[in-house]
Amino acid sequence: MDKEARLIGTSAAEHPQELRLWLRLLTCTHLIEARVRGALRDQFEMTLPRFDLMAQLERAPDGLKMNELSRRMMVTGGNVTGITDQLVLEDLVERVQVPGDRRAYRVRLTPRGRAQFADMARAHEAWVVEAFGGLSEREIDTLHRLLGKVKQHSQAVITHKDSA
């Protein structure tokens, strides 16, 4: 889980500080994601991809077409279909016909799905608050601001490359 440990174990001094920062960023992401994944499983018998899919639907009260859902999930259409099938079986999401288009449908949360997602989202917030419990309010703000610069720079680089 700790990508840094291996780097440090060999020849840390040879590597630029940015590489050590990147491995630490990866490690933090993986640690927190593992915590969320484990808690979703233990407390809700829920996988992270299913939680993510329900989170997308929660923000789209009218539901989403499969291609919209796939784009937002950034995984293959096949995966989204499999996850959706499972959630339909558990009566957490449903497929509804698009009026005037016999072959198109939207996926949306069922009332049961909406209620369960609300419970999970509340718990998820608490786990995340706990994950950053080692930081003061001011440190959280600083981290948020510095990561904002990283994000902005990365997005600018991507935009530049795409338009080149």
Place this chain on the structure above:
Amino acid sequence: MDKEARLIGTSAAEHPQELRLWLRLLTCTHLIEARVRGALRDQFEMTLPRFDLMAQLERAPDGLKMNELSRRMMVTGGNVTGITDQLVLEDLVERVQVPGDRRAYRVRLTPRGRAQFADMARAHEAWVVEAFGGLSEREIDTLHRLLGKVKQHSQAVITHKDSA
């Protein structure tokens, strides 16, 4: 790619700052990982899991047994086997017999694999340095320090839960 955008688009003020921080951390990780993934593909026709596997072997000059490799890669043995098979075909890694145990073998980089990995690792460092190009040296140090606190706290929480 930007998990934050959706949260902010709905009801940012209702969410704790920690949740916004977490989504920004995820976004940064995904943006940089996508950049690395794209560059590995474009410049070396290499996938990220294959790069990661070669990185593990680079740190183990005597090679690794499959179970050690799987543990370090934290993916299923099946995936590691598939990736290894592909790298063997390209003469980047090789399987070597473990003396005294006819059924065991180690996987290690070939000379060609070692040379190619050195090229990729150099390029990888440059991409990562570029990814953090929006930060000053001092900001990089601050980010590294704050993420160190996050990591330490997460690891302490996990240790506590494991021993509970």
